[in-house]
Amino acid sequence: xxxxxxxxIVSCHAEGEVGNVIVGGxxxxxxxxxWEKARWIDQDQKLRQFVLNEPRGGVFKHVNLLVPPQxxxxxxxxIVMEPEHxxxxxxxxxxxxxxxxxxTGLIEMTEPVTEFILEAPGGLVPVKAYCEDGKAKSxxxxxxxxxxxxxxxxxxxxxxxSLKVDTAYGGDSFVIVNAAELGFEIKxxxxxxxxxxxxxxxxxxxxxxxxxxxxxxxxxxxxxxxxALPLFDEEGVKVSRNSVVIDPGKLDRSxxxxxxSARMAVLHAKGELQKGDRMIGRSILDSRFDCSIVEETKxxxxxxxxxxxxxxxxxxxxxxxxxxxxxxWPEGYRLSDTWPIKQ
Amino acid sequence: MRWKKxxxMIEAHAEGEVGRVVTSVxxxxxxxxxxxxxxxxNQVDDSLRRFxxxxxxxxxxxxxxxxxxPTTKEADIGFIILQGDKxxxxxxxxxxxxxxxxxxxxxxxxxxxxxxxxxxxxxxxxxxxxxxKNGKCExxxxxxxPSYADQLDAMVNVEGLxxxxxxxxxxxxxxxxxxxxxxxxxxxxxxxxxLVDIGTKVHxxxxxxxxxxxPQFKDLNGISYTMFVGHDSDGVMKGATILPPGRIDRSxxxxxxSARLAVMEARGQASVGQTFVARSIIDSxxxxxxxxxxxxxxxxxxxxxxxxxxxIHGIHQIGLDPSDPYPLGYKVADCWGDAFDLLS
Numbered sequence: 109x110x111x112x113x114x115x116x117i118v119s120c121h122a123e124g125e126v127g128n129v130i131v132g133g134x135x136x137x138x139x140x141x142x143w144e145k146a147r148w149i150d151q152d153q154k155l156r157q158f159v160l161n162e163p164r165g166g167v168f169k170h171v172n173l174l175v176p177p178q179x180x181x182x183x184x185x186x187i188v189m190e191p192e193h194x195x196x197x198x199x200x201x202x203x204x205x206x207x208x209x210x211x212t213g214l215i216e217m218t219e220p221v222t223e224f225i226l227e228a229p230g231g232l233v234p235v236k237a238y239c240e241d242g243k244a245k246s247x248x249x250x251x252x253x254x255x256x257x258x259x260x261x262x263x264x265x266x267x268x269x270s271l272k273v274d275t276a277y278g279g280d281s282f283v284i285v286n287a288a289e290l291g292f293e294i295k296x297x298x299x300x301x302x303x304x305x306x307x308x309x310x311x312x313x314x315x316x317x318x319x320x321x322x323x324x325x326x327x328x329x330x331x332x333x334x335x336a337l338p339l340f341d342e343e344g345v346k347v348s349r350n351s352v353v354i355d356p357g358k359l360d361r362s363x364x365x366x367x368x369s370a371r372m373a374v375l376h377a378k379g380e381l382q383k384g385d386r387m388i389g390r391s392i393l394d395s396r397f398d399c400s401i402v403e404e405t406k407x408x409x410x411x412x413x414x415x416x417x418x419x420x421x422x423x424x425x426x427x428x429x430x431x432x433x434x435x436x437w438p439e440g441y442r443l444s445d446t447w448p449i450k451q
Numbered sequence: 452m453r454w455k456k457x458x459x460m461i462e463a464h465a466e467g468e469v470g471r472v473v474t475s476v477x478x479x480x481x482x483x484x485x486x487x488x489x490x491x492x493n494q495v496d497d498s499l500r501r502f503x504x505x506x507x508x509x510x511x512x513x514x515x516x517x518x519x520x521p522t523t524k525e526a527d528i529g530f531i532i533l534q535g536d537k538x539x540x541x542x543x544x545x546x547x548x549x550x551x552x553x554x555x556x557x558x559x560x561x562x563x564x565x566x567x568x569x570x571x572x573x574x575x576x577x578x579x580x581x582x583x584k585n586g587k588c589e590x591x592x593x594x595x596x597p598s599y600a601d602q603l604d605a606m607v608n609v610e611g612l613x614x615x616x617x618x619x620x621x622x623x624x625x626x627x628x629x630x631x632x633x634x635x636x637x638x639x640x641x642x643x644x645x646l647v648d649i650g651t652k653v654h655x656x657x658x659x660x661x662x663x664x665x666p667q668f669k670d671l672n673g674i675s676y677t678m679f680v681g682h683d684s685d686g687v688m689k690g691a692t693i694l695p696p697g698r699i700d701r702s703x704x705x706x707x708x709s710a711r712l713a714v715m716e717a718r719g720q721a722s723v724g725q726t727f728v729a730r731s732i733i734d735s736x737x738x739x740x741x742x743x744x745x746x747x748x749x750x751x752x753x754x755x756x757x758x759x760x761x762x763i764h765g766i767h768q769i770g771l772d773p774s775d776p777y778p779l780g781y782k783v784a785d786c787w788g789d790a791f792d793l794l795s
Contacts, residue, residue, distance in 0.1 A: 109555040109556055109586075109763050110555075110586070110587060111763075119507075119508075121506075121507035121777075124506075124507065124777065124781065126506065126507045162467075162469070162512060162701065163462075163464040163467065163469045163513075163701075163764055164462075164764055164765060166510045166511070166512060166786070167786060168506060168510055168786050169510070211452045212452055241453075242453065243453060243772070243774065245774070296783060296784070297784070299783045299784035299785040299789075300784040300785050300788075300789045302785070303785035357785065358785050358786060359783060359785045361506070361507075361781070361783065392783065393781060393783075395776075422772040422774065422775040423452055423454075423770065423772055424507050424508050424769065424770060424771075424772075424775070425508060425767055425768055425769040425770050426767070426768045426770075427462075427765050427766065427767045427768075428765060428766045428767075429764065429765045430763060430764055430765050430766070431764065432587075432762040432763060432764070434587070434762070435762040435764065436735070437467065437733075441467065441640075441701070441733050442640070443512075443640050443643045443698075443699060443701065443732065443733065444640060444641055444642070444643040444644045445643040445644050445646075445647045445697060445698045445699050445788070446511055446512050446697075446698050446786050446787075446788075448644065449641060449644075
């Protein structure tokens, strides 16, 4: 067995969505802020391709890199690597990172609650971890400030005609559509159709609508399509059953923390949710996030909210990734059967 | 961190196709032979397969191999291949991964320049020859199952595609071999999704419209896979095997090329002793060869030989938290494909 690289990973999933965590073996990326470091990872592509591409990865998998925090308030920094993007923030990934930090002792666990602050490229993320018998049982994060951008605007989508959408930011940028109007119930048998439809809508939205983050001029595109059913009640709490199509055409298996945040920002802007209100996020696997609006705030001159997201994660393994010096695919490969071509 | 179950795997790929090898002892699969053990997994308890293969611990484009003490004295190691549909008896790329892992981790002693490893599989004994140098298993050569051409230029009517011509051949399992020029398509990574869609439609039509039965093994009937068979511009053989519910073999495919060689021999395009390069959709290569002619229950066939390279790319301790709600995993059609009806 020969290898000239050794990367240590703890693998994890949050409510069904895989978010593995690199805990060692990678030099610190270049840049003086976490955002710059994330841009460096994105431009360099070498680490992304090594861990995300086949044979070591696949389109279903996210990988997080732990980095020293740049903000003195934070205990730990992390950079999320998704199949296409290196985003400002991700809910399921921050829940995986928090669980791995606590369950492996990288941050000392205090029962029944451990509080600490993570630093994502998109900002600080306060974490409240509910711990029992040495396990982080659920993680509540306060997400970065989230806002509605364009409400009830129309885009033309090939084969669908005119479609009413909202755009919003919840740590990443979304185009949100009514899944019921498109004939979906958000059930597993619809997965392939949902992925294809969502990719088409994201592509159309990026051509026809502008997206600008008021204080982050680097984020000028719409990353994901969120297909969401109209809200319904479960035990007196509003439920958002949704499927988020992650570029380049793969469904979030979790209810999607940034997607739930974006939707709550839209519902807040439309007067349907107020500060203090709760919302349950439900995924295509029926897994659940418990969300709420914690605060009202502003991003630039835009009205915004601070959402909280609570969900569970479980460690599924530990890996040492290696590369045989004679392996002909040091950066891996992708094939369009399981890794769709970006539209 | 709490785990109530943990297994160690060495992760490897053979010419791009991932075959992970569980090196922990799995001793709760009953059966006197490897076939009985495989049948136990497929017919009695497949919880271990689901735990290993499905998300979040596994994914669509890979296999996971279980190893066992051999059940006969002639063999060095027994193994069973776990995939998204069921446990399988034999695979060329997985055999290459297994031999590479056994030799490069010292489980079987490596002898340079050549180590012979006899594999105990549910399909019988398979002889593997490994070329070894400086502690590295450089190439594994496999003597494959006797293969034969069953039907040449068979025509099927395919929904949305019209008349499609295929060759039916046996290479360990039955294949429908499809010339992609019928659809004006090349075997290229960017066409992978389209090839899967067409192959899936042809697969359904073949099993409905053609009568396919192995002369010796009556329970082997119908095709398991379709395979696109083309050539690169330099004349080298190129192939893409479509694996239900919807992906392409990243390696050139050992059993598929065995079937292809049988068809080439039947057509007079290849003869005993000839060696060819067989390329995959990602341009990885097997060397394939017709070792001898062989009659299979009255049918004229061949003994194929296939060789390729494997590389270890990781070590993985897989675990199950007792509170994890997905001990048997899940599969979602966006990444796994949606031809679940074709899983045998």
